[in-house]
Amino acid sequence: MSAAGPSIPTNSPGAPTLALLILVAIITGSLWGLDLFLARTDREAVQNQANGLYTQGVLLLKQGQPLQAVDRLRRANSLVRDNRAFQLDYVAALVAARKFDEADASIKVVLETEPNNGPANLLSARLMLQEGHLQDAESHYHRAIYGAWPDTPPNQAPAHRLAVRLELVDLLAARADKAELLAELLALESDAQGKTATLKQIADLYRVAGSPARGANVYRELIQSNPDDIDAYAGLGGDEMALGDYRSALTAFLNANRRSPGNRMIQRDIGLLNAMAILDPTPRRISSNEKFARSNEILKLTRDALQACSTTDEAKRLVEDCDKVLAKKAPPHVTNELAEARLALAEQLWQARIKTCGPSTSEPEHALRLIMTKLAHS
């Protein structure tokens, strides 16, 4: 490097300025052309490289390797910065890799420019869910449902919205937020007309939302449109059972069993309903003797249930009272009042059992549990 530099030529005031201007214009034009060519070549090369990285990233994400996917998708994003699909899949990979801070920052950038973007809001909702911000998640789910799905063909947008609503519904069901769940299910039902699988899912969730009657109606409609739909019969049986109409439930399960004889789940439910049919003291058609016998049986079962799990003084006292009642010889003409007294005692024993041992979950007590629930509501 020579600091002093070469000898400095003197300026030439008489230089051909017009020619110089033309020369400058030609150089400018040539440079402009060269730059356009280089920029286009560069863009193409960069786009190809980014596409390759993106494809790899998405594949890795699907293969359950989120960390590697994050690396590829980050590089794709740094090469092509305005591609929404790249950005959103990058966020999805970050969420999958549990890099929530980064995912949060990245999705915010997208939402700042497009607050109404459906896929971005869906991702944000999932991120919020992972971070435990349920209210925010719900809000983003709603924005995703009512937002725009710009890169989706118009005929596919409703399907995406439906899927998002189902995801939201699953969240509400998991939170047991019955009122909100019911509201979403009502909206979802109208959107899902003609979609059998979705309608079955909705009908099941109506039960979770505390409205099995609505679920039963959906199943009935499904049966009407396809009388051989085994799932619909089974679902209807479940809803009828939840409503306490065990006869209708049994009919539905028997219909299902007729169409699918080897289905163990259906057979188990039929078994349960048969056991309940033998045990249920509430039907009006049964005689007083029969009602008394069933009440006695229920009393014995509740006593056994309490004895099996509790040894408290209170439990012992109740069991002793029960034994005394059961030891009494039945009069020749039993009345409904006698049966009701036994059922009242059984109710006390059952409540004591729940109080000391918690709600029953055992399979053998399933029929008794349903009977006692029905008695409590009757």
Place this chain on the structure above:
Amino acid sequence: MEVSSPRSAIRRWTEQLKNREDQLTVVLSLMIGVLVGLTVVAFILLTGRLAAQMYPAGGAAWRRVVIPVIGALISGFLLFRYFPDARGSGIPQTKFAIYINDGYISLKTVLGKFLCCSTSLASGIALGREGPSVQIGAGIASVLGRRFGLSKEGVKALVPVGCSAALAAAFNTPIAAVLFSLEEILGNLHAPVLGTVVISSATSWIVLHLLLGDEPLFHVPAYRLVHPMEFGIYAVLGVVGGLGSVCFVKLLLKLRTLFMRLPKSTQWIQPVAGGLLVGLLGWFMPEVLGVGYDYVEQVLGGDFPLKTVALLAALKIVATATCYSSGNAGGIFGPALFIGAMLGGAVGSVAHWMFPHQTAGPGAYALIGMGTAFAGIVRTPLTSVIMIFELTRDYSIIVPLMLSNLISFFISYRLQREPIYEALALQEGVYLPTGESRRELEEIRVGDVMESTAAPFPADMDVTTARARLQEMGRNVGLVGELNWLSGIVNAQQLDEVANPSETKLSQVVNHDGSFPYVHPDHPLSLALERMGAAAADALPVVSRANRRRVQGVITMADILVAYGVKQQEAAKKPT
């Protein structure tokens, strides 16, 4: 009516412009903005494409060793044989052009810089593209200025115009480009070329946007201050950035001294040392190669292991210092940002590990780290703040950035007095004016050296007495009037020309319209000197800013010479 052809109209217009250099300079600034913008964009794209060809995705590791060596060999030979003025970063060379060569940079140097830097940067030499862009821009401005027949002063004034256009296009930072040209290249934020510098920067930026669109150099997540205690961590980052900067500058200068001691005949092969080192480092850590902006962006995104960034900071310091000092063509702006980002990332990682809930992610610290290294190495604190802001367009980082930059700048200044470009020039035997030395001179004010016991001659004093008093004082100028009302000044020549001096009063000689030369106490001494020269006076009244007729003192040539250390105090007091 005569209808002139477009050709003759243009000729007339250009002839008019030639006679009005100011207007021509403005037109040239626009032209320079366009041409430099286009050239720098071509330079960046070409270098990037070449680099992509040299290092295809998934390429073999041996390429990383061989290609930098070959690149250094080719550019070393070209620099030695054909383009000796294109060596190095480009910033000191541009300053040489301004301060030594009347703004002269040859077209050959511009072409050589373009060619050699494209070769060395594409081959993975760990240097930056912005410094060379500045010299290319300055060179284009210089060539155009000369071809359009500007005076030497005019050409000189165009050099920073080319610099700002180049930097605006290279970094996509139009404001920082203007500031850099003023702060570093000219060393004066109030330089009179401000207008043309802004025009060229804006024009070049527009060209860049038309060609490549509106994208900042780095995309970073929106960081924010999480907790006030973060200011403390940013201060620590300033210290680390400052120390890192000093290490880099000292190592670079030391290595350069060693290389300069080698025989001149080995100059063509010296760059290979840099190429080989960076190649060997790149074998293990490919991130060391080239400018490394891709990796900087990753670090800014907050995704990196602590060990990697700490190691990369150290390796990049060594690689860049060796590449530069061995004579490769390329700048240190890019590497400064890289080093800063790695240092910041390392500090941020430790801080985030220790205080996860009180600190932002490590990416935020990497962002601030870039500014601290830039401020510490290049020593342009104002430019560095604005540059990082423009690079990232993240306003929330401004306050921490200012804090860390200031600390880094201070530490760098304390431990390495000579700024890097001045130190590099000094190794060449050139004494460039530093901003500090300029400031020191500007810091001496009239009020610091004036005599506050000014005693104006009464207006009714006769000319003979006044002449004798002037002779006693050893001056050729005297103040007339009172301390609170200065009538004017008289000089010895005026008094000598009076026909009847003993009968004539000073009030008859002095000009009462108030058009006398004067200075204010806060004026720099240089202005006092200028005004003394213009008035051919060896003393001037120092007057109040609130009332120009109220005398606060008098400043004499002897006082100024003493202040500049040219004359002894005692001698100054003696009448001349």
